[in-house]
Amino acid sequence: MLALADMVSLAFRLVRVNIRLYSRVLFLPALFSAVASNLAQYSMMEWLKVAAESKLAVAPFAIAMAVILACIVLWFYAAWELCMRCSAMSRFLLQLNASYQEAYEAIKKRRWLIFGVYNLAVLPPLLVLIAWTVVIVSALTVVSRLGAERLLVGGLVFFVIGLLLTVSLAITSLYGALLTAGAVVEDCSFKTLAAKSFHFAKARLLRGASFICLLTVAIMVANFAISSPLTILEAIETAFVIKQSGLSSFSETAEPTHLRVISAMFDVMLNMVTFSVAYTGYVLFFRDLKLRLEATDLVGRLEKLVKVDN
Numbered sequence: 001m002l003a004l005a006d007m008v009s010l011a012f013r014l015v016r017v018n019i020r021l022y023s024r025v026l027f028l029p030a031l032f033s034a035v036a037s038n039l040a041q042y043s044m045m046e047w048l049k050v051a052a053e054s055k056l057a058v059a060p061f062a063i064a065m066a067v068i069l070a071c072i073v074l075w076f077y078a079a080w081e082l083c084m085r086c087s088a089m090s091r092f093l094l095q096l097n098a099s100y101q102e103a104y105e106a107i108k109k110r111r112w113l114i115f116g117v118y119n120l121a122v123l124p125p126l127l128v129l130i131a132w133t134v135v136i137v138s139a140l141t142v143v144s145r146l147g148a149e150r151l152l153v154g155g156l157v158f159f160v161i162g163l164l165l166t167v168s169l170a171i172t173s174l175y176g177a178l179l180t181a182g183a184v185v186e187d188c189s190f191k192t193l194a195a196k197s198f199h200f201a202k203a204r205l206l207r208g209a210s211f212i213c214l215l216t217v218a219i220m221v222a223n224f225a226i227s228s229p230l231t232i233l234e235a236i237e238t239a240f241v242i243k244q245s246g247l248s249s250f251s252e253t254a255e256p257t258h259l260r261v262i263s264a265m266f267d268v269m270l271n272m273v274t275f276s277v278a279y280t281g282y283v284l285f286f287r288d289l290k291l292r293l294e295a296t297d298l299v300g301r302l303e304k305l306v307k308v309d310n
Contacts, residue, residue, distance in 0.1 A: 012277055234263075
């Protein structure tokens with residue numbers, strides 16, 4: 001059993017130690033995911049340019065929507081494959097299987113459970129975000145109608161909203177994380193898995209929410225560090241274009257093609273880091289709860305003693 005910070009550190013350390021295997025296993029789905037998201041964004045931006053110049057841009061719209069739909073399908077498939085491969089890596093790291101290939105074969109038998117759990121895990125935080133978006137818009141409307149005191153009142157209101165938003169997202173994400181990790185570790189039905197995940201989340205709600213916040217912040221910091229060279233390069237490129245063309249602001253510049261390609265390459269790395277560390281952290285926390293709430297280590301030792309006596 002580890003402290004929360006130790007589990008987050010261990011998740012990063014396990015990924016770092018096995019970085020070659022992670023890179024080989026996750027590269028292709030991470031690449032497809034990055035290509036799909038960037039191509040969908042590029043198609044939408046190109047159609048908006050055409051639509052701004054022509055009110056009857058029906059053909060470009062149809063082409064853009066077809067490309068975006070294909071990208072969405074590709075992205076979902078890539079995300080599904082990332083989940084399966086990260087699940088297999090987690091089983092291998094926990095020594096539930098002797099090799100990654102053996103772990104992946106075991107996960108393939110549960111691929112539809114992995115698919116359902118992944119989508120179900122995203123749903124509660126998404127509903128919370130939608131609900132809080134409505135609250136924020138309503139609060140903006142009310143605060144904007146106040147007089148001189150709107151700065152003070154608005155600051156207090158949005159501080160409370162931000163705090164409650166963070167807590168509610170952490171709690172709902174906790175259940176999704178436990179459900180995701182349980183699908184990796186437990187060989188049981190979805191009904192049993194959902195009940196056990198809910199029991200774990202309820203039994204250690206504050207500890208679990210704190211772990212989710214800590215892990216999320218750590219991943220965000222790592223992603224920021226990884227993408228910082230790209231940010232610096234984009235700033236230099238934009239400043240150079242502005243100086244050469246005489247434009248007055250960054251918003252008037254179009255992102256060069258080579259920067260789009262470099263950005264997609266960084267997205268591949270970010271996808272690999274985010275999925276690998278998140279899955280490893282979730283599984284470590286699920287294992288920690290099993291030790292605390294089910295004493296699985298003691299049960300395993302007792303079973304060995306019984307076998308020896310027999």
